[in-house]
Amino acid sequence: MRISFDLDDTLICDRRYVPCEPNRVPFFLKPWINEPLRLGTCKLIQELQQYGHEISIYTTSYRSPCYVRLWLLCYGIKVAEVINQKIHNTSLSRYPGDSLPSKNPRAFGIDLHVDDSEGVKLEGKKYGFKVVVVAPDDRSWNWTVLEAISRWQKT
Ligand SMILES: [Mg+2]
Numbered sequence: 001m002r003i004s005f006d007l008d009d010t011l012i013c014d015r016r017y018v019p020c021e022p023n024r025v026p027f028f029l030k031p032w033i034n035e036p037l038r039l040g041t042c043k044l045i046q047e048l049q050q051y052g053h054e055i056s057i058y059t060t061s062y063r064s065p066c067y068v069r070l071w072l073l074c075y076g077i078k079v080a081e082v083i084n085q086k087i088h089n090t091s092l093s094r095y096p097g098d099s100l101p102s103k104n105p106r107a108f109g110i111d112l113h114v115d116d117s118e119g120v121k122l123e124g125k126k127y128g129f130k131v132v133v134v135a136p137d138d139r140s141w142n143w144t145v146l147e148a149i150s151r152w153q154k155t
Pocket residue numbers: 006007008009010115116117
């Protein structure tokens with residue numbers, strides 16, 4: 001299964017309220033990379049990759065794919081693809097239409113998207129893609145994701 005994760009308020013949360021992974025960014029990169037990674041991300045992604053799932057990032061931010069890859073590599077995480085707003089815009093401009101979803105994982109061959117936004121879930125219903133919503137204050141968010149995946153694999 002191809003699974004994508006949102007960044008803001010999903011993998012990158014406000015460190016004052018949401019526990020984060022111990023910082024593994026080397027000191028010489030810290031001036032450029034200083035974002036917290038949500039606690040549990042490393043274990044969850046490692047587990048999903050061990051099950052054979054392909055992991056990507058899908059963000060509506062303009063962080064460059066290179067930056068995101070490097071940041072995650074500091075934590076030992078390798079992702080298949082990074083889709084940012086620029087890539088999304090370029091790709092979806094091929095489909096003319098008045099209303100386009102803010103994200104369209106299906107257009108990138110992604111089976112399931114993990115996001116904090118209920119709005120993205122509603123778009124999923126409208127445009128036919130699967131979304132599992134995890135709130136920033138969900139301390140067992142990794143279980144929420146694993147449960148959703150096993151539920152969908154059974155259907
Ligand atoms: Mg978000």
